[in-house]
Amino acid sequence: MESFDVVIIGSGAGGAPIAHTLARASKSVLVLDKGPLLRTQEEHPLGVSDFKRDELYATGAEKKLTLEGVKNREEAFYSSHVEPDLNDEPHIYEGVDGKDRATIEGYTAQVVGGGTQLYGAVSLRFSEIDFRLASFNAGRTDLIDDPKNDVQKYARDWPISYADLEPYYCEAERLVGINGTRANQGKPFSTDHYQTPYPPNPISAFIETGMDALFMPRYRTPLAVITQDHAPSGRKMPQGPEPAKTGYVNRYGDPLGLKSNTWVTLIRPLKPLPNFTLRANCVVTHLEASGDKITKVVYRDAAGRTVEVAGTLVVVACSAIESVRLLLLSAERDTAFKARINGNGLLGEYFLTHCFGGAEAIMPGRYDKSISLDSDWATDACASDVFIKTNGLWAGGAIYNNTSDQALPISLARTHGSVDMDTMWTSFINDTGLTGDALNQFFDANFGTRLSVSFMANQVPLPTNRIELHPTIRDKWGRLVAYIRKDWHSHDKHLMNVFAGQCRRILAFGGDGGVGNYQVNEFGAIYSAENARARIANHILGGARFGTNPADSVLDPQCRAWNFDNLYVTDGGFMPTSGGANPTLTIQANALRVADHLLTRV
C-alpha cells in the first residue's frame, strides 16, 4: 500500500491550501478528487480550454428521474458536466410536505478545484463579531422572532478569534490573488495584498449614490480574479482584450485561469514537485481505522478499481455534506469507528448555509456588462454592533451589488423567477408570458439594464438542521446518499426581511440621485422561494463543528476529529456559525492555519 505524509480528499477551498503548505515544505502529499481536471486554454495542447464557459448548463437532452421513493420521480431534469447526474448520486431533501425529493443542491462542483472553479469569487472576510456570536448574544432579550431563545441555546463562539485568523486571511489573500480595496472595510487588516480592481461598471454608479445617501461606508468588493500578474501562482495577465471576458465569472469556469480557483493558484504550482501527487477522477468511498488512527483511505480510481492508500495524516475536505456523508458511511462499516467519530451524536448536526436574498431594479440607460467583473461595491454597514442591535438581530451580514443580467442566457435559465439548480429552465419554460413580442420586450427591458444588490448573512444554527444518510436511497455504487434536513428559523426570516429591505433602499436611493423613491422591481429572500428548504446558496457549512468541548463539538480547535489522532476536516463543515459573508476565503484561511499545525506533526 502506498503511503504519504498527508492524504487530502478534495481539492477545493478546504483541501488545496493544506496541499500547498505541506508540499512546499517537502512533505509527501497525495490529493484525491472525484472530479476531472479541466484545463485552461494555456494548459491544453490545442489551446482550447476544457471549460465551456457555461459549466452549469445542461449537457444534453433532459433526463428522467427514476429514483424510487422521491416525490419528483418521473420529472425531467438536466445535469451539467461538473455535477453528478441526479439518478447516479443525488442529494435528497425533505420538503415542507414531509416528502423527499432529489436535488442537486448542496453540490458545488465535482472537478479539481471544487466549487472555486465555478464560484462568483466574492472573497470577503468575516467580521470580528461573527467569531463570537454566543458571547455577543448572551443575556439579550431584544431578539425579534426568537420565542424559544434558540439563538442563546444553539449559538457557539468559535474556538478561535478574528485576531487568530487574521494573519491567515492575509496569507490567503496573497496566495490566491484577489482584487479589491481595504479602506472602509469593517475589519482590521494587518497587511493589504489586494490587486487593483478594474474601474467599476458605469451602472454601479447607482450603487455608489445609494450607499452614500444611506451613509453606508463602501469599498470595492474583493474578488478572487487577478487584474495584474500574480507572482505566487506564476500567472500573467494576457495582453489584448481577453481579460474583459472575466466579466462572466459567477457560475462559469474560467478558460483563462484568471479567476483564482484553487487549481491555478494553489495546486498547479505544485506540479513540478516530486513529493506532490494529484489523482483526479478518484472517488474516496470510505476510511478505515485501527484504534485512534485512520489506517486506510479507500478509493475507486478512474478505471473503477478499488485502491487503498495510507497517510500519516488524513484530511477530509469534500465540502461539508459529502464529508459528513463519507464519515457516516465509514462509521456504518465499523462500530468502533462510529463510536469515535460520532460518540456524541453531533456529526451532521448544525448544518448551515447562509441567509441570503436581495433586491433588483431596472436602471435608466443600457450598460455593457462584459467590461467589468460581476460585483463592484460592498458595504459592512449591516455587520456593525449598532445595526445588529437596532434591528433586533442576532448577527450581521455583508451587502454587495451584482451587475450581471437575468437576460444573459445562463442566468435566465437558472435564476428567472428565483429558482435554481434542480429547477433549471423550469421557471422560464413555464413562463408563458415570455413568448413572441413579450420575449423581445423582456430582453429589451432587461438586457444591460438590471442591477441587483445581494446580502449574505448568518443563519441560526439548529440541531434539527442536519445531514444524515438517507435510510433507503443509494447512489449508483450502492452507497447511501446524503439526506438534507433543514428549514429556516423564524429569526432567520426576520433577519432576511431586514437585509432585503436594506438592499431595496440602496437601489431606491441610488436610482433617483439620493431621493429614495426609485422603483425597485423585486426584493426578498430565499425563505419565500418555492423550494426554500432545499436552497443552500452553494455555501455548504457546518455539520462537523469545531469547539473546545469534546462533548459539544465534532472537531477540536485544530479541526482534528476529537477521538482520532490523525483525522482532520477542513472544508466548510468545521464552522459552528456560518459567518456574515461568503465563506470561501474563511475556509481557505482556516485551512492555511490548520496546515501550519499539521507541519508540526509530520
Ligand SMILES: Cc1cc2nc3c(=O)[nH]c(=O)nc-3n(C[C@H](O)[C@H](O)[C@H](O)COP(=O)(O)OP(=O)(O)OC[C@H]3O[C@@H](n4cnc5c(N)ncnc54)[C@H](O)[C@@H]3O)c2cc1C
Ligand atoms: C456557482 C457558485 C458560486 C459561488 N460563489 C461564491 C462566492 O462568490 N464566494 C464564496 O465565498 N463562495 C462561493 N461559492 C461557494 C464556494 O465554491 C465554496 O464555499 C467552496 O468551494 C467550498 O470549499 P470546500 O473545500 O468546502 O468544498 P469544494 O471547494 O466544493 O471542494 C470539495 C471537493 O471535494 C471533491 N469530493 C467530494 N467528495 C469526494 C470524494 N468522496 N472523493 C474524492 N473527492 C471528493 C469534489 O469533487 C470537490 O472538488 C460558490 C459556489 C458556486 C457553485
